[in-house]
Structure formats: structure tokens, C-alpha cells
Amino acid sequence: GQQLNQSPQSMFIQEGEDVSMNCTSSSIFNTWLWYKQDPGEGPVLLIALYKAGELTSNGRLTAQFGITRKDSFLNISASIPSDVGIYFCAGQMGGGSNYKLTFGKGTLLTVNP
Amino acid sequence: GAVVSQHPSRVICKSGTSVKIECRSLDFQATTMFWYRQFPKQSLMLMATSNEGSKATYEQGVEKDKFLINHASLTLSTLTVTSAHPEDSSFYICSATQTGGTDTQYFGPGTRLTVL
Numbered sequence: 001g002q003q004l005n006q007s008p009q010s011m012f013i014q015e016g017e018d019v020s021m022n023c024t025s026s027s028i029f030n031t032w033l034w035y036k037q038d039p040g041e042g043p044v045l046l047i048a049l050y051k052a053g054e055l056t057s058n059g060r061l062t063a064q065f066g067i068t069r070k071d072s073f074l075n076i077s078a079s080i081p082s083d084v085g086i087y088f089c090a091g092q093m094g095g096g097s098n099y100k101l102t103f104g105k106g107t108l109l110t111v112n113p
Numbered sequence: 114g115a116v117v118s119q120h121p122s123r124v125i126c127k128s129g130t131s132v133k134i135e136c137r138s139l140d141f142q143a144t145t146m147f148w149y150r151q152f153p154k155q156s157l158m159l160m161a162t163s164n165e166g167s168k169a170t171y172e173q174g175v176e177k178d179k180f181l182i183n184h185a186s187l188t189l190s191t192l193t194v195t196s197a198h199p200e201d202s203s204f205y206i207c208s209a210t211q212t213g214g215t216d217t218q219y220f221g222p223g224t225r226l227t228v229l
Contacts, residue, residue: 042220099216103156
């Protein structure tokens with residue numbers, strides 16, 4: 001089946017630092033998504049990418065959809081304590097009845113004040 | 114917009130009993146809903162795809178007779194864990210896509226199931 005390789009597995013940073021995480025896949029996806037999950041909560045959508053090469057920002061977050069459609073990265077600038085959580089990438093084939101998401105294993109982010 | 118709720122948020126039950134979890138799209142219609150399971154420190158694993166008015170499609174390895182899914186309306190899908198056992202203890206999360214919208218999935222807050 002499809003697999004997403006997400007790295008790093010965890011990160012410990014100081015408040016104010018920038019963060020970068022990425023996902024790669026052996027399969028091509030039509031859509032890449034980045035979610036954040038707080039403990040005991042469901043994932044919350046941060047950024048959705050629909051076109052190869054697309055670079056999209058959401059506040060301090062920036063994500064890009066790789067040209068090959070097999071990778072994506074998420075950057076967080078000037079981190080703050082509330083950025084703590086697990087970040088998941090997800091790929092979606094999309095279209096018709098194939099809405100299924102394939103998730104990466106997540107990146108646990110810890111921000112030290 | 115695009116709010117998904119789940120009920121209950123937490124449930125503790127005895128082994129052998131059945132538990133029903135509800136997933137509702139509050140401000141949109143959802144022809145398709147998804148059920149995921151997440152074990153501690155692991156990623157979300159898709160269990161099944163639920164389509165309004167038709168039978169759910171289960172992922173490989175997921176027992177359809179154990180995890181009963183009903184999607185009777187455009188705003189409600191239910192997951193019933195039948196004859197629950199301790200190994201069924203997990204975080205169950207649903208998501209929904211907006212009818213006529215993009216393929217973006219909006220997730221519920223999850224239900225923590227503990228089977229004693």
C-alpha cells in the first residue's frame with residue numbers, strides 16, 4: 001500500500017526558532033495536506049495543497065507541494081509555545097470516490113519557552 | 114464552518130458489551146464520512162469509508178461485523194463496536210467531506226474508548 005515517510009519523528013526547539021518538517025512518498029498524490037493534532041483531540045487542517053509546485057502560507061506556516069507530487073514540506077516560523085503538538089502530513093489521491101487519506105507517522109514538536 | 118462533532122468524547126465499557134459512537138457534521142452535509150482508529154503514539158489508520166444510504170467500505174483487516182457503520186442521513190454516521198474487548202481500546206476519530214465541495218476532510222474531536 002501507499003506509505004508516507006515523515007521526518008523528523010520529533011523536534012525540541014526554543015521559542016522563536018523556525019521549524020521544518022517534510023514528507024516523501026513512493027506514490028504520486030493529487031493533494032497534500034498538513035494537520036496538527038493536540039493531545040486528546042482530532043486533527044485540525046492547517047494547509048491544503050492542490051497543485052504541484054504550489055507554495056501556500058497560513059500565518060506563520062508555509063507549505064509546498066513538490067513538483068514530482070511525491071513530497072511536501074511544512075515550515076513554521078518564529079515558533080511559540082502553542083505550536084506544541086503532533087503534525088501530520090497526509091496525501092490524497094482525490095477525485096471521484098477515492099477521497100481516502102494516507103497519513104504520515106507524525107512529527108512531535110516541543111517548544112521550550 | 115465545517116464543524117464535525119463526536120459523541121461521546123469518552124466511554125468506558127465492560128468487555129463483551131457494545132458501544133455506539135456518533136459522528137455529526139454540524140453545519141454542512143456530508144455524503145461521505147470516514148472512521149479512523151489511532152493507538153497511542155501512532156498515526157491515524159483508516160477503518161472504513163461511510164457513504165450515506167449505502168454500505169460502508171472497510172479497509173483490509175477491519176472486521177465489518179465487529180465495527181458496524183450506519184450512515185443514515187447526510188449529517189450523521191455511527192460506528193458501533195460490538196462485543197468490545199480490551200484490544201479495541203483506542204481513540205476513534207471520524208471525518209467528513211462536504212457534499213459538492215472539495216475532497217478536504219474535516220475531523221471530529223475523537224472518542225476515547227476504554228474497554229475493561
